[in-house]
Amino acid sequence: MELLMAIIIGILFSAAVYLILSRTLLRVILGTGLLSHGAHLLILTMGGLDGGAPPVIADGVTDFADPLPQALILTAIVISFGVTAFMLVLSYRLYAEHKTDDLNMLRGNDEHD
Amino acid sequence: MNFVFLIFIPIIAALFVPLLYKTIKRIHTGWFVLIVPIVLFAIYTTLLPQTMKGESIVSTLQWIPSMHMNFVSYIDGLSLLFSLLITGIGSLVVLYSIFYLSDKKEQLGHFYVYLLLFMSAMLGVVQSDNVISLYLFWELTSISSFLLIAYWYTNDRSRFGALKSMMITVFGGLMMLGGFAILGIAADTFSIREMIANASTVTSHPLFTMAAVLILLGAFTKSAQFPFYIWLPDAMEAPTPVSAYLHSATMVKAGLYLVARFTPLFASSSTWIWLVMGVGIFTLFWGSFFAVKQTDLKAILAFSTVSQLGLIMSLLGASALTYHSNEAMFAVASFAAIFHLLNHATFKGSLFMVAGIVDLQTGTRDIRKLGGLMSIMPLTFTVAAIGSFSMAGLPPFNGFLSKEMFLDAMLAVRSFELFQFDTWGILFPIIAWIASVFTFIYSMYFVFHTFGKKGDVEALPKAPKEAPTGMLISPIILATLVVVIFFIPNVFGKWLIKPAVLALQPNLYDTPQQIDITIAAWHGFDSMALWMTIGVVAVGTLLYLSMNSWKKIYDAQPERLTLNNGYDALLNFTESGMNKISRSYMTGIIRSYFMYMFAAIAIMTLIAVYVKDAFAFDPNSFAPVTIYAILNGIILVLAISFVLLAKSRMAAFIALGASGYSVALFFVMFKAPDLALTQLVIETVSVALFLLAFQRLPELKNHGETKKNKVANAIIAIGVGFTVMLVALASQSQKLLPSISEYYKETVETLAAGGNIVNVILVDYRGFDTLFEIAVLSIAAIGVYTMIKLRLKGEKKADENE
Numbered sequence: 001m002e003l004l005m006a007i008i009i010g011i012l013f014s015a016a017v018y019l020i021l022s023r024t025l026l027r028v029i030l031g032t033g034l035l036s037h038g039a040h041l042l043i044l045t046m047g048g049l050d051g052g053a054p055p056v057i058a059d060g061v062t063d064f065a066d067p068l069p070q071a072l073i074l075t076a077i078v079i080s081f082g083v084t085a086f087m088l089v090l091s092y093r094l095y096a097e098h099k100t101d102d103l104n105m106l107r108g109n110d111e112h113d
Numbered sequence: 114m115n116f117v118f119l120i121f122i123p124i125i126a127a128l129f130v131p132l133l134y135k136t137i138k139r140i141h142t143g144w145f146v147l148i149v150p151i152v153l154f155a156i157y158t159t160l161l162p163q164t165m166k167g168e169s170i171v172s173t174l175q176w177i178p179s180m181h182m183n184f185v186s187y188i189d190g191l192s193l194l195f196s197l198l199i200t201g202i203g204s205l206v207v208l209y210s211i212f213y214l215s216d217k218k219e220q221l222g223h224f225y226v227y228l229l230l231f232m233s234a235m236l237g238v239v240q241s242d243n244v245i246s247l248y249l250f251w252e253l254t255s256i257s258s259f260l261l262i263a264y265w266y267t268n269d270r271s272r273f274g275a276l277k278s279m280m281i282t283v284f285g286g287l288m289m290l291g292g293f294a295i296l297g298i299a300a301d302t303f304s305i306r307e308m309i310a311n312a313s314t315v316t317s318h319p320l321f322t323m324a325a326v327l328i329l330l331g332a333f334t335k336s337a338q339f340p341f342y343i344w345l346p347d348a349m350e351a352p353t354p355v356s357a358y359l360h361s362a363t364m365v366k367a368g369l370y371l372v373a374r375f376t377p378l379f380a381s382s383s384t385w386i387w388l389v390m391g392v393g394i395f396t397l398f399w400g401s402f403f404a405v406k407q408t409d410l411k412a413i414l415a416f417s418t419v420s421q422l423g424l425i426m427s428l429l430g431a432s433a434l435t436y437h438s439n440e441a442m443f444a445v446a447s448f449a450a451i452f453h454l455l456n457h458a459t460f461k462g463s464l465f466m467v468a469g470i471v472d473l474q475t476g477t478r479d480i481r482k483l484g485g486l487m488s489i490m491p492l493t494f495t496v497a498a499i500g501s502f503s504m505a506g507l508p509p510f511n512g513f514l515s516k517e518m519f520l521d522a523m524l525a526v527r528s529f530e531l532f533q534f535d536t537w538g539i540l541f542p543i544i545a546w547i548a549s550v551f552t553f554i555y556s557m558y559f560v561f562h563t564f565g566k567k568g569d570v571e572a573l574p575k576a577p578k579e580a581p582t583g584m585l586i587s588p589i590i591l592a593t594l595v596v597v598i599f600f601i602p603n604v605f606g607k608w609l610i611k612p613a614v615l616a617l618q619p620n621l622y623d624t625p626q627q628i629d630i631t632i633a634a635w636h637g638f639d640s641m642a643l644w645m646t647i648g649v650v651a652v653g654t655l656l657y658l659s660m661n662s663w664k665k666i667y668d669a670q671p672e673r674l675t676l677n678n679g680y681d682a683l684l685n686f687t688e689s690g691m692n693k694i695s696r697s698y699m700t701g702i703i704r705s706y707f708m709y710m711f712a713a714i715a716i717m718t719l720i721a722v723y724v725k726d727a728f729a730f731d732p733n734s735f736a737p738v739t740i741y742a743i744l745n746g747i748i749l750v751l752a753i754s755f756v757l758l759a760k761s762r763m764a765a766f767i768a769l770g771a772s773g774y775s776v777a778l779f780f781v782m783f784k785a786p787d788l789a790l791t792q793l794v795i796e797t798v799s800v801a802l803f804l805l806a807f808q809r810l811p812e813l814k815n816h817g818e819t820k821k822n823k824v825a826n827a828i829i830a831i832g833v834g835f836t837v838m839l840v841a842l843a844s845q846s847q848k849l850l851p852s853i854s855e856y857y858k859e860t861v862e863t864l865a866a867g868g869n870i871v872n873v874i875l876v877d878y879r880g881f882d883t884l885f886e887i888a889v890l891s892i893a894a895i896g897v898y899t900m901i902k903l904r905l906k907g908e909k910k911a912d913e914n915e
Contacts, residue, residue: 001736006841008746014834015753017711021704021826023818026765026810030756033769033799037776040792042841044783047852050736054784055870057862065784067870068854073788074875075886081795082893085802089897092806101811107701 005045012038025091025101032087036080040073117172117186119156120236120250123149127229134222142221143211149229150203153236157196164190164612167624176246181303187242190612190625194451195239195363195370197609198458202362203232205587209466210354212584213473224264224352231257231359238367243303244293248286251331254364255282261359262351274347277680281334281344289331289371295324296378309377309619316381325385328375329392336368338426339396342419343676349411353469356411361418361461366454369422372429373450376617380433383532390430390526390541396423398544401551405558405660406667410468410478413559414461417504420552421457424519425450427541431522432617434529442525447617448630449518451610456503456511456598463591464500464559467493470584471563476574480562483573487564490579492589494564499592505556505653506549506646511598513646514632520545520642546645553653554660602632704822708829715832718840728839731846742782749775762810770800787871 012034019031051065095101126149134142163170169189176183188196207228214221234257237250255278263275293303299318300308308315315321332338337345348360359365372389379385400420407413432447434440470493471486472478487494499510506516523545527538598605611625622628656663698705722728752775755768773796780789857870857878867873875883 001738001742002845003732003735003842004738004742004746006838006845008749009841010834010838011750011753012834013837014830015757016830017833018757018826018830021707021711021829023704024814026762030765030769034753034756034772037772038837040788041776041779042837044780044785044788045841046844048736049783051784054786055858056786057868057870064858064870066852066854067857067874068852070785070788070871071874071879071882073785074791074871075882077788077791077795078886079889081799082890084799086893086896088802088806089900092809093900095811096809103703106703 001049002045005041005049009038009042009045012041023103025094025103028103029084029087029091032080033084036076036084040076043069043073043076115172115174116160116170116188117174117184117240119153120184120186120233120240122153123229123232123236127226127233130225130229131222134225138216141211141216142225143207143214146225146229147204147207147211150200150207150232154197154200154204157193157200160188160193161608164188164193165608165625167612167615167626171242181243182245183243184237184246185242185304186240187306188240189616190609190614191370191373191451191616192239194455194609194613195366196236198366198455199232199235199239199363202358202458202462202591203228205462205590206354206358209357209469209584209587210352212581213354213469214352224261227257227260227264228355228358231261231364235363235367239370242305244297244305244308245303247305248290248293251289251335251367252283252286254335254367255279255286258282258348258359258364261355262348264352264355265350268350270347271350274344274350278344278348280684281341285331285334285341288327288334292324292327292331295320295327299324305374305378312378312381315378322382322384325379325382326388328371328379329385329388332368332371333392334368335371336365336422336426337396337419338368338392338423339399340676342396342400343680345419346407346412346415349409349415353411353465353472356414357462357465357469360415361465362458365418365422366425366458369425369429369450369454372426373613373617376429376433376447377619380436386430386433386532388430389433390427393423393426393428393430394523394541394544394548396420397427398548398551399423401548401555403667404555405551405664408480410471410480410483410559410563411465413480413555414464414468417552417555417559418457418461420548421453421461421504424545424548425454425457427545428453428519428522429617431526434526435618436620437531438529440525440528442522443529444618444621444628445518445630446522446525447614448606448610448628449515449522451613451617452602452606452632453512453515453519455605455609456515456595459591459594459598460500460503460510460512463496463588463595464504466584466588466591467497467500470580470588473584474575474580475577480558483563484566485564486577489577490564492585493580494560496585496588496592497560497564499595501556501560503595505553506649509599510595511602512595514599514602516549517640517642517646518632520549520645521640524641542645546649549645549649550653550656553649554657557653557657558660606630606632708825711829711833715829715836718836719832722839722843728843729846730842734846734848739782742779745775745778745782749779762807762812766800766803766807769803770796773799785871787869 016031016033016035016038019027019034022028022031047066047069052063053061053065055064055067055070091101094106098106100106126146130142130146133145137145160170167190169187171188172186174184174186207225210224210228214224231254234250234253238247238254241247241250259275259279262278263271265271295318296308296315297303299315299321300311302308302311318324334341345360345365349356351360397420400416400418400423404413404416404420407416428446428450431443432450434443435447468478470490471483474490474493475483475486477483503510503512506512520542523542526541529538607625611628611630614628615622615625618628698709749772752768752772756765756772759765759768773792777789777792777796780786780792854870857874861867861870861873865873865877867877
């Protein structure tokens with residue numbers, strides 16, 4: 001199972017990096033979304049996928065999935081959501097101000113050298 | 114009395130200079146400053162009897178004792194001679210500057226603060242026994258010299274000269290610090306005396322020769338030796354008292370001091386001897402040769418200073434030969450070096466002051482415009498003539514004595530048998546003789562083209578007249594010394610020079626009384642040096658008289674090949690080269706930076722995994738694959754490929770949402786209900802957000818990305834993905850420690866009174882994370898709100914020219 005997940009995570013990372021290297025602003029944001037998915041799945045996979053039951057105490061269950069990675073991922077999901085929302089609005093403002101979403105055009109000008 | 118405090122007196126006095134300058138307008142500030150060097154000179158004079166007995170005075174001021182960095186003042190004959198020069202000539206220069214600089218037009222406060230700063234720094238250099246404090250004062254001389262050269266800072270040439278001297282001397286200073294560090298490690302002490310005492314351990318250190326070269330770089334840059342002399346002619350933009358003080362009598366001799374001080378340590382090294390002698394003698398020739406070319410009075414003196422410093426340097430090199438040979442002449446070399454150092458300070462100081470007087474009284478320093486001033490400025494002429502004749506090595510002036518000794522020492526080098534001197538040693542007297550001829554020519558050129566021949570006095574910018582008496586006092590005192598030293602050289606020898614020679618030759622003598630060298634003006638007709646001097650005068654006179662016919666040879670050197678040009682080209686090359694390099698990778702395009710980062714991550718990780726053989730693959734530890742996971746994996750990969758290939762933004766958003774839901778499904782499969790819940794909600798909200806902004810966002814279009822770019826992107830992307838996969842598999846296959854989660858599982862009910870372990874971790878075990886995650890979300894919300902709402906009225910456009 002870990003092998004399968006490692007391959008999927010690899011594909012997620014590749015796609016994310018490819019999108020981030022793009023010139024179009026929206027694609028970069030899409031790429032960060034995929035990148036956070038990849039990172040979350042990576043944390044989960046590294047915690048081990050052989051857990052028996054969900055980490056909720058119930059009678060007669062002793063084999064739980066590792067709860068720590070889950071807690072970490074939960075924190076990470078919320079933070080990446082905050083950042084994504086911020087970036088989305090930032091790109092909206094950027095587009096409204098500069099009328100372009102071509103990152104090669106958004107290079108500052110000579111005064112900002 | 115703790116003599117180390119004397120070093121700091123000028124700096125402390127400098128604190129009061131601005132106060133005096135601002136409050137007492139009627140009296141020239143220089144008069145107050147004059148007290149400082151005179152008092153110091155008097156105090157140092159009282160130490161002469163002690164150094165004459167060969168005693169030395171050590172006093173310490175603790176600075177950073179835990180790192181063995183202290184201000185240690187070590188006064189022996191050599192440091193005392195320098196201290197007397199610094200304070201003595203310092204007094205004369207301050208006196209001269211009182212008449213030279215007008216208190217109406219000049220910022221005298223600045224001038225005297227810098228000058229006093231320099232005085233302290235210089236005293237510190239020559240008295241320091243601790244190499245670290247020596248370096249400290251050394252750099253302080255560079256800085257104060259920089260300030261003094263750029264004293265007329267509105268003048269471009271001044272700023273250029275100041276920068277040039279700063280660059281070169283600080284370069285040398287840093288090299289020297291490296292040399293000191295090596296010595297400090299080799300000798301396990303920062304004290305020069307202890308290094309010399311442990312010379313045998315220091316010389317056996319593998320980096321010993323390196324230390325010698327580094328320290329010599331410091332000495333050569335400071336003392337304007339070839340090829341580092343180029344800053345000195347440009348430093349002539351400084352006020353003339355500064356040129357007289359710093360760039361002839363004191364600062365440029367700091368390098369000589371350093372060589373003299375370290376001679377007992379480095380004399381065993383043939384590299385040291387060859388470098389000091391070779392560079393010295395070549396600088397002597399080069400400086401004297403190019404001095405004749407100059408047309409500016411101060412430039413002639415600058416090149417002459419370079420040349421004379423080379424002479425002293427080569428003598429110091431010859432004095433190191435006593436460590437290998439019993440030849441008496443090499444002992445004389447060290448005596449001659451110190452003697453000429455003293456003589457040079459007297460005559461060169463007076464000549465600079467003469468140049469300043471001529472400049473001030475006629476309005477020009479250009480020797481082509483000057484001439485015929487002999488009858489108008491008789492006193493100045495007399496001083497100039499005494500200085501020049503002494504510089505040329507003629508009797509009855511002190512330069513004659515030291516020049517004779519110099520020629521004798523160079524002749525003796527021929528008979529030295531080590532280090533291939535038997536092959537090359539013959540060059541030394543030959544070059545010395547040629548250089549002496551040129552010295553004679555430029556000395557005559559200096560004095561007779563300024564004062565002699567018929568000049569067009571009417572054409573001068575100012576009608577010339579004799580200088581005011583006050584301005585003449587200092588040069589006359591120095592010129593008197595020039596003559597006095599000739600007639601009673603052995604008195605100076607006994608009081609000043611022999612104690613100083615002791616520092617150079619501790620291997621030969623224990624006290625100055627043992628030095629049995631007497632200076633005689635007359636050696637008899639069998640003296641080789643006498644015939645050489647007669648030859649110098651004869652050939653020099655002929656060449657001087659026919660100067661116009663051979664001066665063309667100076668045009669033979671193309672402008673492109675001069676050292677100054679080389680320096681400028683080096684600076685330009687460095688600047689434009691660095692600029693090119695920065696611009697080549699700082700493109701301003703965000704994709705380039707991402708490429709560097711991702712490529713670096715992938716390559717560095719792969720190399721680390723390969724080098725450390727860190728990859729491992731252990732399928733036994735893996736959980737069994739389920740059919741649902743495979744199906745969901747296919748869905749996820751499909752969603753990803755839709756995101757990649759989508760032509761419209763709507764399709765891309767929806768594909769991204771699909772991939773998010775697929776991840777949520779994975780969370781369900783891997784027994785993470787809270788994650789699945791959060792992921793579902795967040796993904797829904799995100800997609801909603803995307804759709805909300807939909808109308809306002811740009812179309813998903815391509816901005817003419819080339820195929821080549823796309824291929825490069827794909828290679829880097831696949832590289833990163835592959836790296837992550839490898840690392841994931843490798844770390845999964847070699848788990849070293851069990852998870853800490855067992856503790857959570859066991860104590861979640863007993864300690865935390867909860868059943869949902871994930872939630873208990875979030876709010877109880879690791880509640881801090883959650884607190885700041887809430888903070889992140891709040892800040893994001895505030896940020897979003899601000900970006901949408903806040904519009905600064907009248908905000909500047911990015912390009913104001915539009």
